[in-house]
Amino acid sequence: MAAYIARRIGQALLVIWLAYTLVFLAVQLLPNDPVTIFLSADAAADPATIAAMKAQYGYDQPLLVQYFSQLAGLFTGDFGYSLASGQPVAERIGAVVGSTLVLASSAFVTAVLFAVLLVAAATLARHAWLKRLIINLPPLFAAVPVFWLGLVLLQVLSIQLGVMSLFPDGSFASIAVPVLVLAIHVSAPIAQVLLKSVDNVYTQPFVDVLRAKGASPSWIFFRHVLKNAAAPAMTISGITVGTLLAGSVITETVFARAGLGQVVLQAVTAQDVALVQGLVLLTATAFVVVNLAVDLLYPLLDPRILKSGTHGAPRALVA
Amino acid sequence: MSTNTSTPTLLDIRGLSITYGTGKDAVIAADHLDLELKAGQIVALVGESGSGKTTLAKAIIGLLPDSAHIAGGAVELAGENLLAHTNKQMQEVRGRRIGMVPQDPGASLDPVKTIGSQIAEVFRLHPQGHKRSKAQLRTEVIRLLELVGIDTPEQRIGQYPHELSGGLKQRVLIAIAFALEPELLIADEPTSALDVTVQLTVLEVFTKLARELGTAVIFVTHDLAVATDIADRIVVMQHGRIREDNTVREILRAPEDPYTRMLLDEATPADFRARTGERAGAPEVPAIEVVGLTKVYGHGKTRRAAVDEVSFVVRPGTTFSLVGESGSGKSTTARMVMRLLEPTAGAVKIHGQDVTNVQGAAKRDLWRSLQLVYQNPDSALDPRYSVSRIISEPLENYNIGSKAERRTRVAELLDAVNLPSRMAELRAKELSGGQRQRVAIARALALGAKTLVLDEALSALDVLTQAQILRLLEDLQVNQGLSYLFISHDLHVVERISHDVGVMRSGQLVEVGTTEQVFGNPASQYTRLLLDSNPGALLREMANN
Numbered sequence: 061m062a063a064y065i066a067r068r069i070g071q072a073l074l075v076i077w078l079a080y081t082l083v084f085l086a087v088q089l090l091p092n093d094p095v096t097i098f099l100s101a102d103a104a105a106d107p108a109t110i111a112a113m114k115a116q117y118g119y120d121q122p123l124l125v126q127y128f129s130q131l132a133g134l135f136t137g138d139f140g141y142s143l144a145s146g147q148p149v150a151e152r153i154g155a156v157v158g159s160t161l162v163l164a165s166s167a168f169v170t171a172v173l174f175a176v177l178l179v180a181a182a183t184l185a186r187h188a189w190l191k192r193l194i195i196n197l198p199p200l201f202a203a204v205p206v207f208w209l210g211l212v213l214l215q216v217l218s219i220q221l222g223v224m225s226l227f228p229d230g231s232f233a234s235i236a237v238p239v240l241v242l243a244i245h246v247s248a249p250i251a252q253v254l255l256k257s258v259d260n261v262y263t264q265p266f267v268d269v270l271r272a273k274g275a276s277p278s279w280i281f282f283r284h285v286l287k288n289a290a291a292p293a294m295t296i297s298g299i300t301v302g303t304l305l306a307g308s309v310i311t312e313t314v315f316a317r318a319g320l321g322q323v324v325l326q327a328v329t330a331q332d333v334a335l336v337q338g339l340v341l342l343t344a345t346a347f348v349v350v351n352l353a354v355d356l357l358y359p360l361l362d363p364r365i366l367k368s369g370t371h372g373a374p375r376a377l378v379a
Numbered sequence: 380m381s382t383n384t385s386t387p388t389l390l391d392i393r394g395l396s397i398t399y400g401t402g403k404d405a406v407i408a409a410d411h412l413d414l415e416l417k418a419g420q421i422v423a424l425v426g427e428s429g430s431g432k433t434t435l436a437k438a439i440i441g442l443l444p445d446s447a448h449i450a451g452g453a454v455e456l457a458g459e460n461l462l463a464h465t466n467k468q469m470q471e472v473r474g475r476r477i478g479m480v481p482q483d484p485g486a487s488l489d490p491v492k493t494i495g496s497q498i499a500e501v502f503r504l505h506p507q508g509h510k511r512s513k514a515q516l517r518t519e520v521i522r523l524l525e526l527v528g529i530d531t532p533e534q535r536i537g538q539y540p541h542e543l544s545g546g547l548k549q550r551v552l553i554a555i556a557f558a559l560e561p562e563l564l565i566a567d568e569p570t571s572a573l574d575v576t577v578q579l580t581v582l583e584v585f586t587k588l589a590r591e592l593g594t595a596v597i598f599v600t601h602d603l604a605v606a607t608d609i610a611d612r613i614v615v616m617q618h619g620r621i622r623e624d625n626t627v628r629e630i631l632r633a634p635e636d637p638y639t640r641m642l643l644d645e646a647t648p649a650d651f652r653a654r655t656g657e658r659a660g661a662p663e664v665p666a667i668e669v670v671g672l673t674k675v676y677g678h679g680k681t682r683r684a685a686v687d688e689v690s691f692v693v694r695p696g697t698t699f700s701l702v703g704e705s706g707s708g709k710s711t712t713a714r715m716v717m718r719l720l721e722p723t724a725g726a727v728k729i730h731g732q733d734v735t736n737v738q739g740a741a742k743r744d745l746w747r748s749l750q751l752v753y754q755n756p757d758s759a760l761d762p763r764y765s766v767s768r769i770i771s772e773p774l775e776n777y778n779i780g781s782k783a784e785r786r787t788r789v790a791e792l793l794d795a796v797n798l799p800s801r802m803a804e805l806r807a808k809e810l811s812g813g814q815r816q817r818v819a820i821a822r823a824l825a826l827g828a829k830t831l832v833l834d835e836a837l838s839a840l841d842v843l844t845q846a847q848i849l850r851l852l853e854d855l856q857v858n859q860g861l862s863y864l865f866i867s868h869d870l871h872v873v874e875r876i877s878h879d880v881g882v883m884r885s886g887q888l889v890e891v892g893t894t895e896q897v898f899g900n901p902a903s904q905y906t907r908l909l910l911d912s913n914p915g916a917l918l919r920e921m922a923n924n
Binding site for chain 1: 440467504556
């Protein structure tokens with residue numbers, strides 16, 4: 061077990077380091093250095109100003125020095141300085157990340173619950189037509205864009221019915237509606253994979269043995285099938301982190317919520333490379349951490365993973 | 380035995396009809412079946428796949444698939460018609476009054492739950508008035524594990540299914556089935572996935588428990604030898620009908636139905652007939668010669684020899700069989716002979732030529748004279764290809780002949796394996812198992828191979844189909860002078876087809892000799908154990924009288 065955890069954590073750190081390196085290299089591939097790009101928005105930037113700013117933020121150092129000093133900075137929580145505001149990047153992000161985290165994690169939990177409920181309803185439905193109807197919901201959810209659903213709900217709930225304010229006011233609706241919009245979108249792939257996986261488990265002979273023991277359909281589903289079918293759905297849940305963060309940005313914009321969405325928007329419009337760099341690294345880290353959690357959860361679901369001990373066991377289950 | 384008239388009737392099936400599908404495509408799987416079972420009686424349902432035996436068994440326990448439709452009849456358990464029960468009522472019957480031992484122990488336990496929890500689950504599902512405490516459940520589970528002969532039950536409780544062997548898993552499933560001491564047990568081919576020696580011990584545990592607890596058993600099997608070993612009565616089924624229903628002794632002594640007679644003929648051990656390949660005289664070049672063949676996996680502490688210094692000779696025009704239980708290394712040997720797997724040491728000679736180190740084009744040349752026929756014809760043929768395309772594919776791969784010539788060759792080959800030429804345009808999925816295996820053999824012969832490696836080539840087939848393919852293989856051997864390396868765990872088939880036999884155990888060849896020597900007077904302890912475990916003691920006894 062300890063070896064398994066150590067290996068997974070090692071892999072996670074490796075991925076974050078690679079992400080940092082890639083982002084660093086990508087910035088070097090830009091036609092100009094970050095400061096020049098940022099100041100190019102002004103009609104005539106003063107060369108002296110450019111040189112001063114470059115010196116201040118360390119962009120005049122040799123590449124290797126920049127690479128390692130920025131890397132060392134990561135360990136102390138120093139992500140450099142936003143060019144637009146002069147504030148530390150960590151501070152800019154830290155100020156709003158909480159709001160996004162609340163939105164994203166609530167949406168994630170809702171999405172997983174929603175997917176499980178949907179699959180349970182489809183599996184335990186007594187009528188074939190009802191089952192078919194439920195099975196067709198996830199593709200529909202996946203097809204509906206987040207911004208469209210958000211705008212429609214805003215239109216109906218705020219403007220026509222007036223039960224929700226246009227701007228976040230701390231009421232239940234103002235948090236629940238954005239969470240719901242995001243959760244519906246994120247739940248679609250999880251539900252689809254879980255459905256498929258549950259169907260697979262039902263073809264296994266042990267389900268027949270459970271029936272022969274006298275177990276009811278819901279007993280079989282909740283106590284046996286769900287746990288057996290969970291691994292692939294968990295893998296997908298881990299991958300949806302990307303969708304979740306992208307969706308958060310859109311949702312925040314639609315519902316005028318403070319959060320990473322606004323920072324991303326500002327950073328990109330102002331061509332604030334240092335801030336973008338920090339945001340990309342944050343996203344990569346979130347992705348890696350969630351997937352690490354998923355990896356560490358696999359053995360709790362399936363004892364065979366630790367037994368086989370080696371690489372790729374969870375993936376073999378997914379396949 | 381409890382077949383006297385005073386024993387009450389436990390199960391009474393009258394006029395049971397079951398169809399699959401609806402309308403025009405409906406298939407009748409059970410056709411007005413009548414069956415009566417007394418308490419404590421063990422009845423074997425024997426028949427080929429598609430005979431309706433499994434459908435009947437599943438109907439009794441109420442586990443028919445959704446596509447099945449009960450068209451009429453009654454299934455009465457101690458006077459109650461089970462067909463009139465609601466789902467809820469059936470849940471009360473299942474596990475408590477009717478139990479089931481499934482076919483495939485490997486996949487019949489929930490892989491992510493411990494053995495103990497899966498046995499205790501039966502008591503949780505049927506509290507029967509008193510809820511048991513954790514300690515009480517534990518005691519019950521340990522008692523059951525001891526009952527089915529599992530050692531150190533305290534440790535086993537916390538183990539997961541993948542930590543147990545196939546035989547142990549089946550014992551756990553038997554413990555689950557007997558947990559609440561049901562009146563009736565349905566056992567659907569419970570040992571067909573197990574090795575013979577394991578099969579024997581599992582069957583012993585099972586029948587002993589059934590006799591002690593007075594449980595009636597419906598034992599579904601395709602293996603008449605197993606049926607005669609354990610049952611009081613045999614019911615022979617074909618095409619959804621019961622052909623014959625009689626005591627084991629009567630069926631063996633005087634089978635009334637011609638179909639029963641056919642099954643019996645095939646199940647009865649073959650006498651040692653004079654075989655075609657027995658040619659003395661001038662030393663011939665062996666079809667296959669294997670010297671010191673070894674395959675080692677892992678190194679250091681994990682080092683394990685899957686095949687260990689195996690040497691044997693397949694004489695031209697004869698059949699050499701490798702028998703052994705799963706994990707004995709027989710398939711690994713076959714794969715190394717085929718050069719599909721690199722040997723760690725040793726040499727392989729095909730028709731006198733050393734092919735141990737051939738690579739590339741030379742390896743492709745080897746496969747023109749040496750071909751493989753796999754166990755499962757379903758997965759060895761592309762289901763969407765037509766038969767003619769499957770058979771001519773090797774010709775295309777080796778760029779042999781024009782289109783017209785290939786067509787002629789396909790017709791020849793179909794004829795050689797006794798398939799009508801109209802089948803050439805059918806797709807593999809439209810064929811029966813036996814027909815598919817014929818196609819696989821035709822494909823193996825397409826390039827003119829003189830030697831075939833048959834890896835469990837008959838194991839997936841029914842007894843009668845097996846017999847037909849065996850006859851085909853024998854005919855091909857006589858007519859075309861083919862040599863076979865036959866890999867099998869089925870002693871009955873091996874005894875029938877082989878000239879020489881090699882017995883493998885844990886990677887080693889423990890005995891080699893002619894079929895007469897090995898089966899008549901086995902030299903090794905292990906061969907004797909295998910032969911003794913082979914089901915059909917009663918059949919052999921009857922055949923010898």
